[in-house]
Amino acid sequence: MSKSINIPAAEQVSLFRRMTLIRKAEERLARDFKAGELPGSVHLYIGQEAVAVGICAHLTDNDYITSTHRGHGHYIAKGGDPFAMFAEVRGRSSGICGGMGGSMHVADMSKGIIGANGIVGGGIGLAAGAALAAQLDGEGAVAVAFFGDGASAQGVVSEALNISALWKLPLILLCENNGYSEFSPTGSVISGGIADRGAAYGVPSIAVDGNDIAAMWQASQVAVDRARSGEGPTLIEARTYRFHGHVEGESGFLKTQYRTDEEVNERREADPIKRFAADLLARQVLEAAQIEEIEREIDAAIDEAADRALGEPWPQISSLDSLEVR
Ligand SMILES: Cc1ncc(C[n+]2csc(CCOP(=O)(O)OP(=O)(O)O)c2C)c(N)n1
Ligand SMILES: [Mg+2]
Numbered sequence: 001m002s003k004s005i006n007i008p009a010a011e012q013v014s015l016f017r018r019m020t021l022i023r024k025a026e027e028r029l030a031r032d033f034k035a036g037e038l039p040g041s042v043h044l045y046i047g048q049e050a051v052a053v054g055i056c057a058h059l060t061d062n063d064y065i066t067s068t069h070r071g072h073g074h075y076i077a078k079g080g081d082p083f084a085m086f087a088e089v090r091g092r093s094s095g096i097c098g099g100m101g102g103s104m105h106v107a108d109m110s111k112g113i114i115g116a117n118g119i120v121g122g123g124i125g126l127a128a129g130a131a132l133a134a135q136l137d138g139e140g141a142v143a144v145a146f147f148g149d150g151a152s153a154q155g156v157v158s159e160a161l162n163i164s165a166l167w168k169l170p171l172i173l174l175c176e177n178n179g180y181s182e183f184s185p186t187g188s189v190i191s192g193g194i195a196d197r198g199a200a201y202g203v204p205s206i207a208v209d210g211n212d213i214a215a216m217w218q219a220s221q222v223a224v225d226r227a228r229s230g231e232g233p234t235l236i237e238a239r240t241y242r243f244h245g246h247v248e249g250e251s252g253f254l255k256t257q258y259r260t261d262e263e264v265n266e267r268r269e270a271d272p273i274k275r276f277a278a279d280l281l282a283r284q285v286l287e288a289a290q291i292e293e294i295e296r297e298i299d300a301a302i303d304e305a306a307d308r309a310l311g312e313p314w315p316q317i318s319s320l321d322s323l324e325v326r
Contacts, residue, residue, distance in 0.1 A: 005214045009285050015057060015213055016280060017294055019049040019273050022073045024295075024302040025082050026244075029072070029089065032306070033248040039091050042103045045073030047211075047243035050272035051176050052077035054216025055144055055236075058224040064112045064130040064143040066123030070242075071116030074146050075106045078113050082302060086309035093315040100315060112141075121147060121154030124173070128160045131171035131233075142170040142227040150181025152194045161201040161235065170227035172220075173203075173235045176210060178242045183250075183258040198235035210238030211272040214279075241267040 005012065026044045033042055045052070048070075056065070056077035067074040075085055080096065088095030089103045096108050104118040114130060117123045127145030134141035145160070152175050164171040175194050179186055198205030204226070208219045216238060223234035243264065245251065280286040286294075 005279075005283070007214060007217055011057070012280065012285050013294075015053055015217065016273075016276055016286070016291075017298065018053045018057075018077060019213065019276065020295060020298050021082065021302070022049045022053070022076045023273055024298050025076060025085070025306075026072060028302050028306050029086075030244065030248060037310075038089060038103075040102060041247050041249050042072070042089065043070040043247050044242070044244040045070050047267075047271065048176055048178060048240045049073055049077075050213040050216050050276070051174070051210045051238040051240055052146065054210075054213055054238075055172065055174060055220035055224070057217060058220050059112070059142070059144065061111045062139065062141045064114050064127065064134065064141065066114055066127040066130070066143070066145050067106070067116040068123060068146055068148060068151070069104045069116065069118050069120070070148070071104065071106055071146075075108070075113055075116065078108075079111050080106065080108050080113055083305035083309055084108070086306045087312050090309050090312075091314065092309060092312035093319065094309070094312045098315055098319060100320070121151040121156050123147060124151070124154070124156045124160050127173075128164055128169060128171055131164060131169035131227075132167070134170050135167070140170075140228045142172065142224055144172045144174055146174050146176060148181065149175060149177040149179070149186045149190055149194060150184070151175075152177075152197075153190055157197075158201075161198060161203050161233070164233035165201045165203045168230060168232035170230070171233040172223045172227060173198075173233060175235070175237045176240055177237055178240050180242070180246065180259070182246045183254065185258075193237075195235060195237035203233050203235050205235040205237070207237040207239060210240035211270045211275065213272060213276050240272075241270070243268060243271075 026046045029042050032038050052073045065078050084096035085106050091099045093099050107115040124145045127143040130143040195205045195207040209215050
């Protein structure tokens with residue numbers, strides 16, 4: 001954790017709460033998947049919470065994000081309603097997309113969450129377009145494209161770097177390098193450093209410890225300020241790790257292990273939430289009892305939302321013609 005943190009104490013607590021909300025929501029989905037209760041599988045964000053929370057803390061509902069197949073954390077970090085997400089994942093009519101999209105399509109236009117995306121790299125062009133729209137609107141909104149290390153090899157990353165630098169678009173390209181693209185280690189599919197690529201386009205770029213909420217918050221503040229003030233794009237490579245598999249249930253179809261248990265356990269030592277909790281305690285921002293209370297409260301809220309989603313009706317076939325996206 002960064003030695004000095006110039007984030008107001010109330011904001012630190014709110015970051016901790018938001019990270020915990022994502023973690024508990026994802027843990028609930030992991031349990032529901034294991035119990036065979038979900039209609040499909042899910043790609044969980046557990047371990048990467050500091051990335052989405054660190055940047056979304058600087059965004060309002062007027063700003064845009066585009067997301068990935070691993071999108072629940074981005075959605076909640078940007079203020080998406082967990083109940084509407086659970087209902088969506090379970091295919092219910094009160095889901096955020098009417099139960100028609102599922103886990104990989106959580107979106108809420110009213111909050112600038114303009115879509116998760118099952119197409120790797122699919123959100124990057126959308127975010128560049130949103131950044132252009134924001135520039136034309138002239139009201140200071142920005143767009144953030146979340147994408148993975150695997151997606152960083154897609155051609156659209158070069159296109160977005162190029163045009164956003166040329167037109168000074170208010171775009172933040174946020175690569176979450178979690179060490180793997182499905183079952184391939186990053187080094188086996190990505191040549192060179194991801195953060196090094198921005199320089200070729202004149203885009204300021206930074207590699208950040210994505211498990212350090214203070215570092216993420218600070219780097220994000222610089223990038224968002226740059227974008228808002230018309231100075232153009234920034235590329236952030238957030239180095240992080242996913243604690244769960246690429247997709248829940250993968251051990252059922254994978255014939256070999258692609259990473260060792262030792263590696264996962266070692267990386268769990270740098271759990272962004274545990275680190276932040278220890279840091280909040282050490283700096284006396286929160287006491288142990290307060291942290292436990294926050295966890296209990298969020299556990300209860302998540303269980304209430306997930307249980308309520310389970311009781312929601314299925315969509316009607318007729319709603320296919322009249323589906324309204326919020
Ligand atoms: C265009 C496209 N190619 C391939 C896939 C299959 N696929 C799904 S997720 C994934 C890996 C993505 O890795 P990364 O971008 O690092 O994201 P992470 O899963 O690590 O969050 C691949 C190859 C896809 N969905 N879309
Ligand atoms: Mg990855």
